[in-house]
Amino acid sequence: MAGGFAAALVLLASALLGFREGRAEQELRFKPAPRQRPVRLFTESELARYGGQQEDQPIYIAVKGVVFDVTSGKEFYAKGAPYNALAGKDSTRGIAKMSLDPVDLTHDTVGLTEEELQSLEETFQNVYKAKYPIVGYTAQRILNEDGSPNPNFKPEDQPHFTIKDEF
Numbered sequence: 001m002a003g004g005f006a007a008a009l010v011l012l013a014s015a016l017l018g019f020r021e022g023r024a025e026q027e028l029r030f031k032p033a034p035r036q037r038p039v040r041l042f043t044e045s046e047l048a049r050y051g052g053q054q055e056d057q058p059i060y061i062a063v064k065g066v067v068f069d070v071t072s073g074k075e076f077y078a079k080g081a082p083y084n085a086l087a088g089k090d091s092t093r094g095i096a097k098m099s100l101d102p103v104d105l106t107h108d109t110v111g112l113t114e115e116e117l118q119s120l121e122e123t124f125q126n127v128y129k130a131k132y133p134i135v136g137y138t139a140q141r142i143l144n145e146d147g148s149p150n151p152n153f154k155p156e157d158q159p160h161f162t163i164k165d166e167f
């Protein structure tokens with residue numbers, strides 16, 4: 001009788017253990033992949049909608065293919081403000097050269113000097129990344145030239161902002 005009881009206990013214990021192991025295995029199997037924040041890709045014409053022309057719209061600028069919401073810098077970028085020409089587009093070259101010449105308001109960095117590239121990096125880090133939240137990236141940044149996804153794309157780290165407007 002006592003032997004039967006002990007056997008029943010062992011059976012119960014092993015059933016419980018098996019159940020727990022099964023759960024652990026299941027948890028492992030169904031563990032979701034680490035969540036990658038979705039990023040918003042801006043085409044040129046989409047970015048152009050945020051050039052500060054309409055007062056009730058946010059203002060965006062891309063630098064090095066990273067799209068920043070510069071609405072809080074209205075005094076620089078709104079319609080009629082000194083740097084409005086930089087808004088609504090990727091103005092990397094203009095920022096590197098400190099130029100508002102329309103030919104420089106492009107993502108193209110070909111032929112920039114070491115000093116200009118260094119100045120670009122400083123303004124990118126110390127002004128844009130420090131002051132303004134990132135809302136997305138341009139196609140040049142996310143895609144290869146043939147339009148296929150660039151596997152080396154990595155969103156910029158900007159821990160002191162919560163990323164807005166993503167999908």
Ligand code: HEM
Pocket residue numbers: 070073076083086094095097098099100123127131
């Ligand atoms: C007469 C020439 C210029 C003067 C006197 C001037 C002056 C200034 C001043 C006082 C600031 C504010 C700095 C601060 O907030 O601490 C500023 C910011 C800035 N300037 Fe100029 N600037 C000139 C030309 C330009 C040009 C040609 C560009 C072309 C790209 C440019 C791009 C910028 C940018 C990107 C910022 C940062 C704006 C921000 O904080 O979002 N500046 N400038």
